[in-house]
Amino acid sequence: MEKISVLGSTGSIGRNVLQVVEKLSHRFEIVGLAAGENWELFQKQVEKFKPQIVSLLRKEDAQRIQHWWKGSPMRVSFGPEGPEEVARFEENDVVVSAITGINGLRSTLAAVETGKKVALANKESMVVGGALIQQAARDSGAHIIPVDSEHSGIFQCLAHEKREYVKKVILTASGGPFFHTPFQKLKEKTLEETLQHPRWSMGEKVTIDSATMMNKGLELLEAAWLFGLQPEQLDVLIHPQSVVHSLVEMRDGSILAQLSSPDMKIPIQYALTYPDREKMWLPSLRLSQIKSLEFYDADVQKFPLLGLAQHALKEGGSVPVALNAANEIIVDFFRKRRIKFIQISPLVKEIVEKHPKRKVESFKDIFKIDREVREEARNLIEKRF
Amino acid sequence: MEKISVLGSTGSIGRNVLQVVEKLSHRFEIVGLAAGENWELFQKQVEKFKPQIVSLLRKEDAQRIQHWWKGSPMRVSFGPEGPEEVARFEENDVVVSAITGINGLRSTLAAVETGKKVALANKESMVVGGALIQQAARDSGAHIIPVDSEHSGIFQCLAHEKREYVKKVILTASGGPFFHTPFQKLKEKTLEETLQHPRWSMGEKVTIDSATMMNKGLELLEAAWLFGLQPEQLDVLIHPQSVVHSLVEMRDGSILAQLSSPDMKIPIQYALTYPDREKMWLPSLRLSQIKSLEFYDADVQKFPLLGLAQHALKEGGSVPVALNAANEIIVDFFRKRRIKFIQISPLVKEIVEKHPKRKVESFKDIFKIDREVREEARNLIEKRF
Numbered sequence A, B: 001m002e003k004i005s006v007l008g009s010t011g012s013i014g015r016n017v018l019q020v021v022e023k024l025s026h027r028f029e030i031v032g033l034a035a036g037e038n039w040e041l042f043q044k045q046v047e048k049f050k051p052q053i054v055s056l057l058r059k060e061d062a063q064r065i066q067h068w069w070k071g072s073p074m075r076v077s078f079g080p081e082g083p084e085e086v087a088r089f090e091e092n093d094v095v096v097s098a099i100t101g102i103n104g105l106r107s108t109l110a111a112v113e114t115g116k117k118v119a120l121a122n123k124e125s126m127v128v129g130g131a132l133i134q135q136a137a138r139d140s141g142a143h144i145i146p147v148d149s150e151h152s153g154i155f156q157c158l159a160h161e162k163r164e165y166v167k168k169v170i171l172t173a174s175g176g177p178f179f180h181t182p183f184q185k186l187k188e189k190t191l192e193e194t195l196q197h198p199r200w201s202m203g204e205k206v207t208i209d210s211a212t213m214m215n216k217g218l219e220l221l222e223a224a225w226l227f228g229l230q231p232e233q234l235d236v237l238i239h240p241q242s243v244v245h246s247l248v249e250m251r252d253g254s255i256l257a258q259l260s261s262p263d264m265k266i267p268i269q270y271a272l273t274y275p276d277r278e279k280m281w282l283p284s285l286r287l288s289q290i291k292s293l294e295f296y297d298a299d300v301q302k303f304p305l306l307g308l309a310q311h312a313l314k315e316g317g318s319v320p321v322a323l324n325a326a327n328e329i330i331v332d333f334f335r336k337r338r339i340k341f342i343q344i345s346p347l348v349k350e351i352v353e354k355h356p357k358r359k360v361e362s363f364k365d366i367f368k369i370d371r372e373v374r375e376e377a378r379n380l381i382e383k384r385f
Helices: A012-023 A039-049 A059-068 A082-087 A102-113 A123-140 A149-158 A183-188 A204-212 A214-227 A265-273 A304-315 A319-335 A341-354 A363-384 B012-023 B039-049 B059-068 B082-087 B102-113 B123-140 B149-158 B183-188 B204-212 B214-227 B265-273 B304-315 B319-335 B341-354 B363-384
Strands: A002-007 A028-034 A053-056 A075-078 A094-097 A117-120 A143-146 A166-173 A234-238 A244-250 A255-259 A292-294 B002-007 B028-034 B053-056 B075-078 B094-097 B117-120 B143-146 B166-173 B234-238 B244-250 B255-259 B292-294
Touching: A002 A012, A002 A082, A002 A102, A012 A028, A012 A039, A012 A094, A012 A265, A028 A039, A028 A082, A039 A053, A039 A059, A053 A059, A053 A082, A059 A075, A075 A082, A082 A094, A082 A102, A094 A102, A094 A265, A102 A117, A102 A123, A102 A319, A102 A363, A117 A123, A117 A265, A123 A143, A123 A214, A123 A319, A123 A363, A143 A149, A143 A214, A143 A265, A149 A166, A149 A214, A149 A244, A149 A255, A149 A265, A166 A214, A183 A341, A204 A214, A204 A319, A204 A341, A214 A234, A214 A304, A214 A319, A214 A341, A304 A319, A304 A341, A319 A341, A319 A363, A341 A363, B002 B012, B002 B082, B002 B102, B012 B028, B012 B039, B012 B094, B012 B265, B028 B039, B028 B082, B039 B053, B039 B059, B053 B059, B053 B082, B059 B075, B075 B082, B082 B094, B082 B102, B094 B102, B094 B265, B102 B117, B102 B123, B102 B319, B102 B363, B117 B123, B117 B265, B123 B143, B123 B214, B123 B319, B123 B363, B143 B149, B143 B214, B143 B265, B149 B166, B149 B214, B149 B244, B149 B255, B149 B265, B166 B214, B183 B341, B204 B214, B204 B319, B204 B341, B214 B234, B214 B304, B214 B319, B214 B341, B304 B319, B304 B341, B319 B341, B319 B363, B341 B363
Parallel strands: A002 A028, A002 A094, A028 A053, A053 A075, A094 A117, A117 A143, A166 A234, B002 B028, B002 B094, B028 B053, B053 B075, B094 B117, B117 B143, B166 B234
Antiparallel strands: A166 A244, A244 A255, A255 B255, A292 B292, B166 B244, B244 B255
16 A cells, blocks of 8 residues: 655645545555644544544644544644644655645655655745755655646656657646636626636635636746756647646657646546556546637736746746745735735736845745745735735 | 668658658668659659669669669669568668558568568558568567557657556547538549548548548558557547647546647658657647647548448458458549549448458468459449449
8 A cells, every 4th residue: 555645635636635545545545634724624534534644733723633533643743844744754655745835845845855756736846946846856766746737747748758859848728717808807807706717626826826827827937847947948828628738849840748637636646646547537538529629829918927937937046936925925915805806916026026036045045035025025015005 | 870761752651751861861861762653753762862772663664773873783673572672671770661552561561570660651561461560570679660640649649658558549530621521412522622631741542541531440450550459449539630640548537649730741750760859840830820629529420431440440350451452442443533432432341341251360361362352342343333
């Protein structure tokens, strides 16, 4: 049996991971679960999977769990270091890193440092600390398998191709809920409308990032680090059907592409079973039912955060850290209804453009810059709104 | 330098091969050329590539070449055994087998027996003698790389995937010139209209086979033998844009696909350079310019030869041999305007259904059955038209 720990088990990815593990119970077993504040769901997960180590954000929730499972040998941890403990649990064969945002960075690093297989759903680790995470993986021998559907697709297409053969890697984007909305109408868009993604059922943060196309921008940065690609090798295509997840153009004119139904369980299962492919219980994708797959160039005028991410990709250094921090804070204010949808992009842009680029040489640097930018973003909002 | 011989150098594939070799003259050199009766073009090819061995169908053409290149050490051969001599030429590193129809079988076998790399464009070899050709390749250590765009696509997608992971292999078909023609209107279609393929520029025989969808049927049989697939693992999808050449559905819900501009130079170059990928001079495929890729189920009522080929695939033995022989003769009568387009399918079907299935244990068996069925087909036409 392969032993799995899931960091972020009550989130959208985490819940899908547990479904896949249940279906593949002949080869997988959950040994660790880490979650935030969703006590109710977590308790059900613990009851079902009986992990050996768990972690929750709040001390009182951890104590509740401990009380509830009195007499069991389950290790219970809490606080921001909790997920790291689960990540380092010696029984792990695979760690699924699925905590959203920069909060997932420390535990991703912890998982990578153990040298185990890491199924990476937390894209921010690669966005802000790609070079350092990859160095840690080289040092420990950890194998990082992407969980994002686009990156899983690239991983599968690139599998055995030499990097020098790759001309371009194209990530597709559904275009989000506002692909058909004219720019002028974006200012009317509410939080509720932003959370109605046409194709993918995902967490709130990533759904909002999808509406601004920041999600695709972060994915470009993630892909650059995951696959060792140059900025000019990366591109985005709008593909509203979300069936083709990515395309790899070889220098000889061939393009390899990966397709599947837009269901996260497919890339999750691939990441868990890699290098095997296990039978999937979901129905096959039928192209003759979908009939038409459309492709459009991305509109960087309408979605300036995509352009900003491409800028950050070229700049490197602390710019991607600033981009991610500014976006996390600004999106948070949008979720709290302090600002409107249309204000997200210009605010993030303003903060990133003000940010003086620095070198990033350690995780300490990342956290320092991250804190500073968050502080600035908060101040800017408090002053202005 | 890698030394290449081209069997069928004046045909559509052969001409494309020579263009690719010219562009990649830093690594490839032509050492052998075999052609049929197109003396004029062949003479230009010989002048340009200065091969060490050549072959033509007619003795008088061979003598002309010999006279013309008097004093050169070029070996000149002729007759039906000519291509075999070129195929066995000891200097060859790669043999491109691109003679159309069952005429290409002997020279394909000769190439495979040398244990060299064989770029296979002659699909009939695999259709009628797949088991025997694959056995010869195992014995000699020859590496067979498909040249057909669909099979090149499958080859690329399957490259490093275990066969047990493959659920389905889907070949796309443009639908040919009559995809939009209602069945009732097919009876009006002339030879000229049949030869107007909407996407691919190919030889006459394969263009006609494209219009009846027999071409896709032959490709299914070829794919089964090339990749060791079961009949139920193979399927066809109509894709009028001819950009996605094939799709491989894995058992875990992922589909890998290969795309490129519909230009034979792309799969030809891949076959020649495999396992490398060399830079291609043609412009990149731009999906946002094509905008929409469509997919439809194939209509076996309208194109009964596709269904007949699927039947032959399941039956095996001598049935694929009969199918190919009947089709070659009937298409030949169509090219000579003895029969109409609409008559091709029912005539081929009638002959194949009358054919008593036998075992095929040797190339002798194949040629015997092939001769018999051709004879029957000719008699049937002579009697009836």
